[in-house]
Amino acid sequence: MSLDYLLDAAHWSGPDGFPHQILEHLRYTGLALLIAMVIALPLGVLIGHTGRGAGLAINLGNAGRALPTLGVLMLILAVTGVGLKPVIGALVVLAIPPLLTATYAGVSSVDRGVVDAARGVGLREPQIALGVEVPLALPVILGGVRSATLQVISTATIAAYVAQDGLGRYLFDGLAVRDYPRIVAGAVVLAVLAVVVDALLALLQRVVVSPGVRPRAGSRRRTALPQPER
Amino acid sequence: MVIRFESTTKQYPDGTVAVDALDLTVPSGAITVFVGPSGCGKTTSLRMINRMIDPTSGRVLIDDVDVASERPARLRRRIGYVIQHAGLFPHRTVVDNVATVPVLSGTPRKEARTRAYELLERVGLTAAMGDRYPAQLSGGQQQRVGVARALAADPPVLLMDEPFSAVDPVVRHDLQAELLRLQGELGKTIVLVTHDIDEAIVLGDHVAVFAEGGRLAQFAPPEELLASPADAFVAGFVGRDRGYRGLSFATAADLPVEPVTAEGTVVEGLALVLDDGRPTGWRDPDGRLLPTEGTHTADDSLRVVADLALLSPAGAAIRVDAAGRAVGLVRQTTVADVVRQRQRSRLAVGAVGGSAG
Amino acid sequence: MTLWHQVLDYLSVNGEDVRSAVLQHLYLALVPVVVAFVLSLPLGWAVVSYGWVRHPLLTLTSVVYTIPSLALLLLLPGLLGTSILDPFNVLVALTVYSLALLVRSTADGLAAIDASVVQAATAMGYRPLRRWFAVDLPLSLPVVLAGLRVAVVSNVSMVSIAALVGIGGLGQLFTRGFQLGFYMPPILIGLVLSVAIALVLDALVVIAQRFVTPWARVAAR
Numbered sequence: 001m002s003l004d005y006l007l008d009a010a011h012w013s014g015p016d017g018f019p020h021q022i023l024e025h026l027r028y029t030g031l032a033l034l035i036a037m038v039i040a041l042p043l044g045v046l047i048g049h050t051g052r053g054a055g056l057a058i059n060l061g062n063a064g065r066a067l068p069t070l071g072v073l074m075l076i077l078a079v080t081g082v083g084l085k086p087v088i089g090a091l092v093v094l095a096i097p098p099l100l101t102a103t104y105a106g107v108s109s110v111d112r113g114v115v116d117a118a119r120g121v122g123l124r125e126p127q128i129a130l131g132v133e134v135p136l137a138l139p140v141i142l143g144g145v146r147s148a149t150l151q152v153i154s155t156a157t158i159a160a161y162v163a164q165d166g167l168g169r170y171l172f173d174g175l176a177v178r179d180y181p182r183i184v185a186g187a188v189v190l191a192v193l194a195v196v197v198d199a200l201l202a203l204l205q206r207v208v209v210s211p212g213v214r215p216r217a218g219s220r221r222r223t224a225l226p227q228p229e230r
Numbered sequence: 231m232v233i234r235f236e237s238t239t240k241q242y243p244d245g246t247v248a249v250d251a252l253d254l255t256v257p258s259g260a261i262t263v264f265v266g267p268s269g270c271g272k273t274t275s276l277r278m279i280n281r282m283i284d285p286t287s288g289r290v291l292i293d294d295v296d297v298a299s300e301r302p303a304r305l306r307r308r309i310g311y312v313i314q315h316a317g318l319f320p321h322r323t324v325v326d327n328v329a330t331v332p333v334l335s336g337t338p339r340k341e342a343r344t345r346a347y348e349l350l351e352r353v354g355l356t357a358a359m360g361d362r363y364p365a366q367l368s369g370g371q372q373q374r375v376g377v378a379r380a381l382a383a384d385p386p387v388l389l390m391d392e393p394f395s396a397v398d399p400v401v402r403h404d405l406q407a408e409l410l411r412l413q414g415e416l417g418k419t420i421v422l423v424t425h426d427i428d429e430a431i432v433l434g435d436h437v438a439v440f441a442e443g444g445r446l447a448q449f450a451p452p453e454e455l456l457a458s459p460a461d462a463f464v465a466g467f468v469g470r471d472r473g474y475r476g477l478s479f480a481t482a483a484d485l486p487v488e489p490v491t492a493e494g495t496v497v498e499g500l501a502l503v504l505d506d507g508r509p510t511g512w513r514d515p516d517g518r519l520l521p522t523e524g525t526h527t528a529d530d531s532l533r534v535v536a537d538l539a540l541l542s543p544a545g546a547a548i549r550v551d552a553a554g555r556a557v558g559l560v561r562q563t564t565v566a567d568v569v570r571q572r573q574r575s576r577l578a579v580g581a582v583g584g585s586a587g
Numbered sequence: 588m589t590l591w592h593q594v595l596d597y598l599s600v601n602g603e604d605v606r607s608a609v610l611q612h613l614y615l616a617l618v619p620v621v622v623a624f625v626l627s628l629p630l631g632w633a634v635v636s637y638g639w640v641r642h643p644l645l646t647l648t649s650v651v652y653t654i655p656s657l658a659l660l661l662l663l664p665g666l667l668g669t670s671i672l673d674p675f676n677v678l679v680a681l682t683v684y685s686l687a688l689l690v691r692s693t694a695d696g697l698a699a700i701d702a703s704v705v706q707a708a709t710a711m712g713y714r715p716l717r718r719w720f721a722v723d724l725p726l727s728l729p730v731v732l733a734g735l736r737v738a739v740v741s742n743v744s745m746v747s748i749a750a751l752v753g754i755g756g757l758g759q760l761f762t763r764g765f766q767l768g769f770y771m772p773p774i775l776i777g778l779v780l781s782v783a784i785a786l787v788l789d790a791l792v793v794i795a796q797r798f799v800t801p802w803a804r805v806a807a808r
């Protein structure tokens with residue numbers, strides 16, 4: 001497997017170089033995630049806290065997994081026309097289900113005794129949701145953020161098939177001219193990027209979770225949450 | 231089936247000595263109870279019998295055969311095993327749980343099931359419960375299934391590790407009675423672990439008291455344990471009211487009984503009221519009827535009589551015959567005299583034995 | 588012509604293509620699940636039985652799971668010596684993802700078994716291998732099958748990506764739509780069929796689950 005393309009210094013600068021394309025990739029994945037989170041997190045907390053719409057939250061998670069990303073992307077672009085905004089729109093659509101499901105699951109699985117106690121000491125509902133349920137649900141919520149992030153990074157690559165810049169460029173341009181070293185370079189950079197971003201989020205997950213909630217060493221681990229397609 | 235521990239020692243890899251040079255002979259056809267505080271090596275000792283744990287040194291023999299010389303799986307099929315919470319297979323119906331060992335040993339499934347249904351009735355369940363899953367039974371019922379499962383292959387030896395400690399006191403009492411009844415029919419060699427001294431005294435033909443560090447503090451029949459604890463540890467473990475509990479091993483038959491007279495019996499100003507010879511209460515001078523608080527027969531223990539004498543408004547326990555007719559009274563003072571004499575003669579024997587040994 | 592007529596029209600002309608795309612899709616999605624399921628049993632067992640296997644293996648699987656599917660699909664030809672157009676790459680990539688998922692759920696399922704039940708089985712005279720199949724495996728099935736559902740559904744939707752490198756399945760309908768200038772009918776047909784297949788297979792696993800774990804429903808009440 002040839003790594004020439006990857007190791008060539010010329011490909012590490014300029015508007016066609018890796019750094020620029022990585023930033024580009026991160027720019028619109030970040031944007032899409034942000035929009036998805038603004039929509040999904042409050043909704044998930046609301047559903048988890050009130051219990052109303054629980055069926056929706058669960059089914060949306062399952063349906064989200066069943067959606068082929070390429071198909072969704074094509075459908076949205078077929079309706080709206082090609083452009084940055086529709087692509088970001090598609091990414092948002094695909095990021096919402098894992099975020100919403102995880103947030104709902106995290107909040108609704110908080111020990112009811114703790115919530116009752118919070119109500120008992122006189123906290124109002126918003127205070128209970130934000131001050132008790134969200135901190136306790138944070139590990140699960142951040143698990144959803146990790147899944148959604150991987151999903152979006154992966155789908156953003158596919159978007160390059162249609163138009164966009166980003167790391168997908170190397171893959172599709174390479175495929176078009178049968179330049180395997182270029183494909184390998186793009187794939188390696190993409191894989192490393194995904195692994196690094198995920199590792200950083202895992203770290204964040206550890207840092208922000210209250211020490212009282214952190215699973216202790218030796219305690220049985222939680223069953224892994226179902227993860228979405230990438 | 232005699233089980234013998236010969237300087238059996240178990241040291242876990244982390245250095246904990248769970249059982250320290252245990253020498254003990256578990257007699258055949260009787261219930262032997264291992265009792266002691268938490269962590270003193272009872273479970274470890276029990277599990278060395280069916281090779282769930284192998285000793286670091288010493289031996290365990292069943293009928294003079296070293297268990298280490300047998301293949302574990304085959305050995306275990308001849309030894310029933312009952313644990314706390316029953317440990318039933320949640321994915322099998324009750325009847326298939328019970329049929330497990332016979333099927334493992336090659337009995338055709340149909341035959342094993344037929345016998346399993348019978349066994350369920352034997353331990354006080356209905357055959358209909360056999361088609362349920364364990365999760366559909368109460369804790370006490372599950373424990374009965376656990377016993378049936380252990381008995382299914384008719385093993386000569388039964389090991390029970392805290393079998394009744396996870397159920398409420400009423401159910402526990404039922405299960406204990408049931409075990410004694412079964413044992414009366416079956417005569418197995420049973421080793422039962424508990425940390426409840428009362429359970430040990432009720433169930434044990436012999437009781438082995440373990441102390442911390444896997445040391446055997448005393449091995450004796452329960453009445454001897456209560457009457458003469460070997461050391462301060464055993465005395466402390468057996469508890470404060472051991473004198474009272476020791477009375478359960480003395481019979482009421484030898485007690486002097488005051489007869490009940492036809493023209494009326496009055497004790498401490500209270501008149502015994504009889505209806506066709508059966509006691510219905512005590513009438514006080516103001517004409518009120520006070521309850522008898524129960525009666526006893528000649529087959530009851532001294533403990534029952536003492537209890538009734540303490541409860542009775544007249545300070546006298548009422549003796550009845552098999553038909554329930556009052557035949558006499560035993561007063562508190564009489565019970566106290568008998569207990570005092572009993573204690574004196576026992577201590578005198580103990581003193582002689584002590585100087586001789 | 589309405590969209591609905593366009594769809595019917597497309598189907599009447601390309602019915603045979605769509606049918607073979609469905610079959611190819613099923614093949615590419617299901618073979619990896621089956622292979623991964625079989626492999627995950629010994630691996631999950633190793634994770635639970637040997638402490639030192641756990642960390643490296645689970646870390647490896649979660650890192651692999653993180654790699655975007657298109658990247659993995661394009662890296663495999665270099666690693667396996669296959670051509671880029673070889674469907675074998677898709678089978679391997681999806682097996683790897685399914686395995687990553689199923690090893691974890693098998694391990695979780697086995698770890699969640701009540702230890703006293705396993706002890707009781709041993710004490711009753713089960714030999715280790717027979718006990719594993721008679722007690723450990725069935726008791727872990729509820730969790731294992733939950734993982735299997737996720738793997739099946741994820742695979743069905745992921746196979747579409749293969750069309751981007753020119754390998755068949757329903758994804759071809761998406762690329763066809765693109766090539767025809769975002770022509771709606773094939774895109775719509777592909778999307779609906781892909782989701783439908785995923786949901787039907789999911790339902791089949793659920794039915795199988797009821798069938799093989801009847802006790803689990805009882806316990807849940």
Ligand SMILES: Nc1ncnc2c1ncn2[C@@H]1O[C@H](COP(=O)(O)OP(=O)(O)OP(=O)(O)O)[C@@H](O)[C@H]1O
Binds near residue numbers: 266270272273
């Ligand atoms: N696998 C093990 N590894 C290390 N130490 C152990 C192990 N199993 C038991 N021990 C230790 O050996 C000692 C005896 O344990 P055992 O389980 O035999 O006690 P026990 O008398 O049955 O107690 P309990 O009444 O609490 O059940 C304890 O100190 C315990 O901590």
Ligand SMILES: [Mg+2]
Binds near residue numbers: 272273274391
């Ligand atoms: Mg114990």
